[in-house]
Amino acid sequence: MTAAPTTPAPPSLETDPELTKIVSDALTVVSNPTDLLATLFVVVGSVLASALIVRRIRPRLKHRFAWLTLLDYLATPVLSLTLLSLFGLFGDLFDNPLIDLGGTLIALLCLIRLLGAIVELLFRPTATLRFMLRVVTVLLWIYVVLQIFGTRNPLIGQFFSTQWSVLGFSLTTRHILDGLTAGVVIVIVALWGDKAIGNLLRRNRTLQPNFVLALSRIFSVLMWIAALALIFSISGINLTALAAFSGALGIGLGLGLQRLAASYISGLIVLFEQSVRVGDNIATNNIIGRVTRMTVRYTMIRTRDGVEAIVPNDSLTSNVIVNQSWSDRNLRLVCGVLVRGDTDTHAARALFLEAMKAQDRVLQQPPPHMYVTGVNDKGIQLDGHFWINDPENGQHNVVSDIYDAVLQSFRKNGIALVAQ
Numbered sequence: 001m002t003a004a005p006t007t008p009a010p011p012s013l014e015t016d017p018e019l020t021k022i023v024s025d026a027l028t029v030v031s032n033p034t035d036l037l038a039t040l041f042v043v044v045g046s047v048l049a050s051a052l053i054v055r056r057i058r059p060r061l062k063h064r065f066a067w068l069t070l071l072d073y074l075a076t077p078v079l080s081l082t083l084l085s086l087f088g089l090f091g092d093l094f095d096n097p098l099i100d101l102g103g104t105l106i107a108l109l110c111l112i113r114l115l116g117a118i119v120e121l122l123f124r125p126t127a128t129l130r131f132m133l134r135v136v137t138v139l140l141w142i143y144v145v146l147q148i149f150g151t152r153n154p155l156i157g158q159f160f161s162t163q164w165s166v167l168g169f170s171l172t173t174r175h176i177l178d179g180l181t182a183g184v185v186i187v188i189v190a191l192w193g194d195k196a197i198g199n200l201l202r203r204n205r206t207l208q209p210n211f212v213l214a215l216s217r218i219f220s221v222l223m224w225i226a227a228l229a230l231i232f233s234i235s236g237i238n239l240t241a242l243a244a245f246s247g248a249l250g251i252g253l254g255l256g257l258q259r260l261a262a263s264y265i266s267g268l269i270v271l272f273e274q275s276v277r278v279g280d281n282i283a284t285n286n287i288i289g290r291v292t293r294m295t296v297r298y299t300m301i302r303t304r305d306g307v308e309a310i311v312p313n314d315s316l317t318s319n320v321i322v323n324q325s326w327s328d329r330n331l332r333l334v335c336g337v338l339v340r341g342d343t344d345t346h347a348a349r350a351l352f353l354e355a356m357k358a359q360d361r362v363l364q365q366p367p368p369h370m371y372v373t374g375v376n377d378k379g380i381q382l383d384g385h386f387w388i389n390d391p392e393n394g395q396h397n398v399v400s401d402i403y404d405a406v407l408q409s410f411r412k413n414g415i416a417l418v419a420q
Contacts, residue, residue, distance in 0.1 A: 042084065043102050050079035066121060072134070073117035074110060081106045109141045119185060123192035129184070136184045143177050171236055179235030190227040194220045209278060210294070214271035217296045260297070267296035267313035276316055276323065281331050281391055283322040285315055290391055304395045330363065331391045335399045336373065336383035337406065338418045345372060348382060348415050355405035356386045361398050363387040379418035 054075040061068045084103045116137035120130060198216040201207060207215070270276055276299060280291045289303035299316060301309045324331055339348055349370040356368040366387055374381035388398060410417070 039099060042099055046080045046083035047076070049083060050076045053079055069120055070117055073113040073120075073137070077106050077110045077113060081110065105141075105145060108144065109138075112141045112144065113137050119188060123188050125188045125191065129188050129191065132184050133188060136181055140181050143181060147174075175234075175236035179231055179237075182234045183231045186227050186231055190223055193223055197223075208274060210271040210274045213294060214268055214296075217268070262314040263297045263312045265314075266317040267294075267298075270294075270299070270313055270316050271296070276321065277325075279329070279392075280323055280325040282324065284311065284319055287311065329389045329391075330366070330387045331389070331395070332385060332387050333395060333399060334383055334385055335402055336381060337403075337410075338379045338381050339410075340379050340416050340418055341375075341377075343380060343415055345380060345382070347413065348410070351409040351413060351415070352382060352384050352406055355409055356384050356402055358405060359386075359398060359401055361388050361390060361393070362402075363389060 054071060057075070058068070058071060061071055081103060084099060084106070116133055120133060125133060197219045201212045201216050201219075204212070271294065276282060276291060276294070278291050278294055281289070282291060282301065287301055287303065287309050289301040289309065291299060292302045292308070293300040297313060299311050299313060301311055303309055337352070339345075349372075353368055353370050356362050357364070362368060363386070368384060368386035371383050371385065372380060373383045384402070386402075388395070
């Protein structure tokens with residue numbers, strides 16, 4: 001970023017009689033040590049006393065957000081202005097232009113801080129944005145003061161009219177400060193709007209959760225595009241030129257971020273199609289588990305081992321998905337044993353079936369089934385198929401309970417297993 005200021009005429013106090021009088025009166029006060037010390041005592045003492053009073057009051061308002069916000073924004077400048085006014089009642093000792101000018105500037109600060117307090121009370125920004133907003137109110141006050149004097153002093157006017165070249169855009173200092181000041185407020189309002197729309201969509205009982213997530217993301221993108229366009233407009237950036245720059249940048253980013261863009265687009269497709277929903281039990285790319293969270297970019301799957309797998313959404317649209325919860329929440333599980341070849345399979349299957357039905361989490365409809373799924377020289381393979389409707393409570397635990405019951409029942413009835 002390079003500055004390219006124009007060359008103005010040398011500043012001269014004679015060009016503004018009012019500024020000349022203010023400077024002349026101020027120099028008179030400064031040249032008199034008694035008046036100067038009195039002025040410093042009054043101004044600094046008022047500010048320090050106000051800050052001390054606010055510090056004593058603040059702990060009592062710890063749990064009252066509105067009053068605490070007003071205290072942080074307005075208490076110190078209002079008390080300082082009040083004390084300066086009280087000092088003025090003592091007569092000519094403190095009657096000097098520096099105190100009058102200081103009181104006027106503090107009153108201006110009160111007005112700007114009041115606007116900041118209103119924004120914070122209305123939109124409840126995050127801690128970081130709250131700090132930025134409070135800093136911006138002070139910077140805005142300094143900015144307004146400089147603008148007021150900029151109309152009277154060519155040197156300050158030159159500062160605001162300085163031309164800067166940023167990425168091919170020609171901006172003035174005034175435009176940059178306008179954009180920075182307004183940008184914080186616009187970001188706060190945009191965040192509030194994004195949150196408000198999300199809450200409104202979530203309270204709508206007619207929309208599916210997938211639709212709520214997709215629509216909230218679309219509204220969020222549109223809101224931030226509008227916010228950025230407004231900030232650029234306030235900053236004096238030509239949106240037409242920015243479009244050309246963004247097109248070139250977009251081509252470069254598109255080539256390098258194709259997979260990321262595909263994940264976002266696939267996420268919207270999955271959310272609108274509802275082929276996968278939160279709570280579904282799916283299998284894809286050798287990952288089997290329950291969907292616990294869905295975003296526009298990825299889907300989170302909790303496997304049977306309790307591990308969270310983050311799957312990019314483009315994998316869900318380009319690969320085969322087995323959705324075990326598409327028609328209902330029932331999940332089929334299988335557990336099996338290998339018994340000796342001379343085992344009474346009817347008795348073994350009956351005992352196995354009884355052990356499955358005895359578990360509280362095993363559904364009776366559809367009922368459990370037993371099958372002979374293999375016969376070889378080692379023995380007979382028996383597999384039990386059963387259903388549960390609460391896979392979020394675990395799957396290995398119910399299988400383990402069935403195996404415990406089967407082993408106890410087999411031992412009591414003399415049925416032996418084959419070592420594999």
